[in-house]
Amino acid sequence: MPDRHDSGAFYTPADVATSLVAVTVEQGPVVDPACGAGVFLLAAGIRLAERGADPRELATTRLFGADTDPVAVHLTRCALAGWAGVEPSGVAGVVEADPLVAGRSCWPTAPGAGFGAVVGNPPFLGQLRSGTAFDADRRRELRRRFPDLVGAYTDAAWLFLALGTDLLAPGGRMSLIQPQSLLSARDAAAVRGYLLGSGRLDALWLDRSGVFDGRTPVCAPVFERAPAETSEVTLLADRHLEPAGVAAAPIGTVGWGGLVAGLLGIPMVSPSSDGCVGDMARVTAGFRQHYYGLVGAVGEDADVATGRPLVTTGLVDPLNCRWGSSQARFAGRRWSAPMVDPAAVVDEGVAAWIDERRRPKVLVASQTRIVEAMVDPEGGTVPLTPLITVEPDPSDLWHLAAALSSPPVSALAAVSAAGAGRSTGRVRLTARLVADLPLPGDRTTWDEGAEAAMAIHEAGWMASPQLWRAFGKVMCGAYGVSSTPLLDWWWGAHPASRSVIN
Ligand SMILES: C[S@@+](CC[C@H](N)C(=O)[O-])C[C@H]1O[C@@H](n2cnc3c(N)ncnc32)[C@H](O)[C@@H]1O
Helix, strand or coil, X not given: CCCHHHHCCCCCCHHHHHHHHHHHCXXXXXXXXXXXXXXXXXXXXXXXXXXXXXXXXXXXXXXEEEECCHHHHHHHHHHHHHHHCCCXXXXXXXXXXXXXXXXXXXXCCCCCCCEEEEEECCCCCCCCCCCCCCCHHHHHHHHHHCCCCCCCCCCHHHHXXXXXXXXXXXXXXXXXXXXXXXXCCHHHHHHHHHHHHHCEEEEEEECCCCCCCCCCCEEEEEEECCCXXXXXXXXXXXXXXXXXXXXXXXXXXXXXXXXXXXXXXXXXXXXXXXXXXXHXXXXXXXXXXXXXXXXXXXXXXXXXXXXXXXXXXXXXXXXXXXXXXXXXXXXXXXXXXXXXXXXXXXXXXXXXXXXXXCCCEEEECCEECCCCEEEECCCCCEECCCCEEEEECHHHHHHHHHHHCCHHHXXXXXXXXXXXXXXXXCEECCHHHHHHCEEECCHHHHHHHHHHHHHHHHHHHHCCHHHHHHHHHHHHHHCCCCCCCHHHHHHHCCHHHHHCCC
């Protein structure tokens, strides 16, 4: 029997399906391209029957579904037949098929103009897990079918959105449950652009209530195949799809994190900026080989005669390095003061790489609630993958550190990562994201912020909340944004706010 994880088969609770159908389905025919046991089609049938349609006619000619699992197809037919009072064999629109490949041809009896509604919860098949990743044949097949939409990390669920768009009649509406990664993942940009190029985003549902029992956090775009009439998107939140205000409609392929920032408690900022981090510094991240190349070349401080401190993600705090005061994890064990012995690094490429890192730099952790960046003014530390290394001209070191540690940059990073972190609320940074972060527009105030950053670095873990908040406020000024409510949001997520008595 196929594993539920591997086929992405987690069925939707009936109340959630009913709520999504209520905001989506206005007319038939309706299709669910990955129908499972038919919960969405049943909800759609009930809704259209309440509007006067005949259940028998609906079940036999107006409700369509597909699933690659024959048991699911049988269950859907039985559910619709039982509801409408017809024979399961009469529910001819529900078929065993793979619509991602076969498209509309799965439903030869469907009307030529397309469907009035597409609903459902397609399988989430992320490419980072071996059980759900496409094999080479499947990837080729999907690339042929969706030439511009399949990247290295494309989730199958996103492709169902493209399929659904193609299946809709003009004026038709669609909502398909999606992993929240749709909102911000780089490889989802093409699908986001495809949707906006074919119609308008009417509403966006974001679940924060754990509808799937704490599995992948989900959302659902409510899409209409029609030109945009307004520039607003209605927001719906949590299990009962409560109205949660409106947001400005997105344009092009940009991330949709900004739409849900308010729902995730992230303040929106529009900084006045002058260039970006990548203009002023080289931003890099090590690869796997830079991690494994250090195994066997690390010892405790006391045992390594001429070594360089190894800094792990866990040792990076905002403007502070905990090397030697907190334990580090590396290569399956804990270390009190891990030192790299460069002479013991066997791989020449790795040896050259760590040699190049011997310069003043800022090290940025990659999975934190706010951006956490520490400064290595002498340049001796060796950053461990997945730390991100920012190497400016040494005279710009403290300015870069102040910019990266500022509240506006944390808010921007949180917005662009909304939905992408392994757990919601984590900023998942990459070298490219860091390089694209903006620099402050007001140089004089930024100078003040750089000095405050240096003072905090020197105070180390003794830096007071007053010092931190004063720094945060100055940097809000440098970016020309209001410190309310940004400063409180940032400080609430700041590790130092938890380790001191405010
Ligand atoms: C997440 S379940 C959801 C089922 C149903 N829509 C619901 O919400 O309860 C996904 C379903 O997609 C089916 N599936 C997986 N790959 C498929 C494909 N390529 N085409 C159609 N169905 C597929 C699985 O068998 C499973 O029944």
